[in-house]
């Protein structure tokens with residue numbers, strides 16, 4: 001199995017969590033210490049921690065912090081309090097299903113522990129740590145599975161990716177960037193092209209930073225340059241992450257992913273999604289049912305203190321879009337590679353979404 005990358009965005013230490021502050025990268029590599037559920041909810045909302053698997057892990061620790069915040073030995077009162085912490089954490093970001101998946105798994109662990117409140121707290125800590133550790137293993141497996149698609153392509157590949165689906169967006173290593181890392185380690189990667197990813201620039205700031213850390217050759221382009229690069233035969237394949245995949249394979253990912261998939265189809269460039277099975281929402285028949293987060297328009301009109309647009313105008317700032325399954329070549333998971341219309345074969349680890 002592949003070796004890990006050195007970037008861990010969520011670190012458990014003694015009785016708090018250290019988050020890499022992703023709003024400050026690449027200019028500053030610093031950590032924020034969190035030990036309260038409300039602060040964890042705020043960190044997810046403000047994108048100190050971001051990326052579908054990472055916000056799931058962060059929310060799991062948030063539930064554990066919530067469990068420490070109530071002084072009671074009464075089981076029912078304790079579980080009720082956990083439910084309200086869960087509601088707060090669920091309200092932070094609507095699109096990435098890993099958030100809801102992780103919270104459900106935490107609540108299930110609490111309900112199924114028949115011991116004292118203190119024993120439930122201990123179970124919750126262990127469950128949060130398990131979610132974190134498992135995600136790292138999952139990403140390594142996705143990276144390894146990604147290698148299986150490479151024989152069909154040139155010896156030295158150029159891969160285009162969008163947003164940041166790297167170590168920073170997961171427990172470590174990454175999903176789409178995990179495939180890139182594995183290809184690099186196998187000597188199969190010539191270069192990765194990173195879309196800058198307007199408006200929050202996760203590609204320019206985070207993906208480029210991660211690649212630079214490990215010496216992976218990276219070229220940042222603006223989102224509007226992808227079609228030109230494909231027309232010039234500069235791109236062998238596209239690999240992106242996902243925030244939520246419906247049962248029919250329609251995939252929600254960072255805004256601009258759909259454009260990229262259309263452009264890739266127009267140029268016969270294969271378009272892969274790399275994601276853990278916890279990102280598949282088998283309760284949704286199609287992508288049209290996936291809730292799309294809308295964020296503050298300042299993300300569009302303001303950079304630092306500079307205003308980019310005139311006053312008195314309107315904005316629309318959806319943070320994600322839906323790529324229809326028919327534009328996706330295949331979905332790379334920890335359990336193997338699946339055609340988007342064959343997702344039922346990948347066997348969800350547990351269909352927890354239906355339990356709660």
Ligand SMILES: CSC[C@@H](O)[C@@H](O)C(=O)COP(=O)(O)O
Pocket residue numbers: 050051052053096162163164165166169170174175176202240241242243253254255319
């Ligand atoms: C492995 S992360 C996959 C996705 O979460 C990623 O591509 C993405 O869209 C992240 O969006 P963000 O708004 O930065 O949380």
